[in-house]
Amino acid sequence: MRKPPRPPLSPEARAVLSATGLSRRTLMRGLLAGGAAVAVGGALAACGTKPAKRSASEKAACVGTDVSATEKKINFSNWPLYIDMTDDKKRPSLDGFTTKTHIAVTYTEDINDNNEFFGKVRNQLQGCQSIDRDLMVLTDWMASRVVALGWTQPFDTAKTPNFTKNVLSALRNRPWDKDMNHAAPWQSGLTGLAYNGKVTKEIRTIDELLTRPDLKGKVAVLAEMRDTVGLVLLSMGKDPATVSDADYDAALEKLKRAVASGQIRKFTGNDYKEDLAKGDLAACIAWSGDIIQLAAEEGSQVKFVTPEEGLIVWSDNMMIPAPATHKANAEQLIDYYYDPAVAAQVAASVNYICPVEGAQDEMRKIDPELATNPLIFPDAAMLAKAHDFRALTEEEDKKYAAKFESVRGA
Structure with a gap:
């Protein structure tokens, strides 16, 4: 049975939803989109009175x-x-x-x-x-x-x-x-780039993703703020582990230009997988676990790329x-x-x-083949290029998420 449309979320709820990590986990695990409503309710509850730090x-x-x-x-x-x-x-x-x-x-x-x-x-x-x-x-x-x-x-x-x-x-x-x-x-997992070799040549950098003319309108970036903004920060020579408000705002401006130019088709959860596999998307920001699965499919030319600027790592x-x-x-x-x-x-x-x-x-x-997969067992060179995103306070989390949502236009 077709579900009735859900009412639109308020800007505050959209900002909180972006900060939850929902796209990485709820969608990655293939859960129904209806779970998002539950997640927003829990997230809003979590952003009430600030909890006290114990002595x-x-x-x-x-x-x-x-x-x-x-x-x-x-x-x-x-x-x-x-x-x-x-x-x-x-x-x-x-x-x-x-x-x-x-x-x-x-x-x-x-x-x-x-x-x-x-x-x-x-x-x-x-x-x-x-x-x-x-x-x-x-x-x-x-x-x-x-x-x-x-x-x-x-x-x-x-x-x-x-x-x-x-x-x-x-x-x-x-x-x-x-x-x-x-x-x-x-x-743990890695966030980097992916492309479909059936429809485009190799991509090596975030700047290529955001500006290369042949990719215009065929690019997706993740709706998970830490992944997308983290990679953009790396492309600017900034470390996400020490990001300042000014650095964050500059990264959003760079992302905003790519949205305004039509380079980015959409912000996604892991639903980018199907579009990338079909060639509807040529390249995107992607999670390592997803691309292992896509690359294993018969005839696939989907590949994961470690951007020259570095990767985002999470655990x-x-x-x-x-x-x-x-x-x-x-x-x-x-x-x-x-x-x-x-x-x-x-x-x-x-x-x-x-x-x-x-x-x-x-x-x-x-499984000897899995033992050689660098996305399961990365070598020292790959790990040396991996960066995490600075731990944010609840106040920073809400502020950064709201700014990110304004760029997404969600």
């Missing part, structure tokens, strides 16, 4: 009592379609964990958007109340916010030796988790909420997924960047 003494007082010794279970919230799964819907790596540890895992795919999830749990976390989860997976920018608020428990690194030993060097000692005890990357991170009551069990699960053999098992299914050293050798036993 050191408040953090110490707001930690769940660990009952792992007597309750062998974990509640684990993750994104949809983000773990190895068989045709009959079994999750072999989770089953392997339970067999090894006798810890039962309730695995829930209930994180469809960072701000939506934040909106669901913020009142409980702020009030030191249980959210009925022992692990949650959040993208860098939201993860850094939750850590800064004091809403997570630190890992006991003595109990996570695989993580400490095997996490990729590029993901160590991040500015918002310098001691590596609040966030363990689950999977989704396992975190233990402060009120969680199965911390030791959660630490065992984190460490289990940093066993290279287990990590390779997951990577073979989900096709994102594997954050675990040694997993590439294990992947050769599973």
Whole structure:
């Protein structure tokens, strides 16, 4: 049945929606567009009263009592379609964990958007109340916010030796988790360029994408602000990890010129995949995981390109909420997924960047072709060109998103 059209969003709601990360996750996972309405509601709730940052003494007082010794279970919230799964819907790596540890895992795919999830749990976390989860997976920018608020428990690194030993060097000692005890990357991804070789020649730079005459009207950029603006900043010689308001505004002006000239056809979520595969789009800003899938199709000439200026890198991170009551069990699960053999098992299914050293050798036993894919196992040269976007405060997030939406014309 055809759904009735939804009423248009207010400018404020559109700005919040852009800041949520919805395009990357909800659309990437192939969820129905109707989920956007839910995401906006959660995001708007998340942008109400500014949550207070906990002091050191408040953090110490707001930690769940660990009952792992007597309750062998974990509640684990993750994104949809983000773990190895068989045709009959079994999750072999989770089953392997339970067999090894006798810890039962309730695995829930209930994180469809960072701000939506934040909106669901913020009142409980702020009030030191249980959210009925022992692990949650959040993208860098939201993860850094939750850590800064004091809403997570630190890992006991003595109990996570695989993580400490095997996490990729590029993901160590991040500015918002310098001691590596609040966030363990689950999977990572890259944002760069893609083109269809059936309809255009190779593209190498963001400037080509935004100005090359033969691409006019055949270009898409992502509706995810951090990805699109991050790459434009790199094309201007600016580092997204240290972006200033002036740099951001200059990048938007450059993007605005490409929109006004007709160079950019549209801003998209991962629905660019179908248009790129058909040749309706010649080139676009793209996510590495999507392009692995397109490139694998028979006869495909779709290719992922590392822009000369650099890439945007992002990670989704396992975190233990402060009120969680199965911390030791959660630490065992984190460490289990940093066993290279287990990590390779997951990577073979989900096709994102594997954050675990040694997993590439294990992947050769599973799928030698995947083991040589630089979008799953990037080499040092590729990682050296990867940049992340600076963690924004809630106020900056809303301000930057509103400016981005004005350029999109959404």
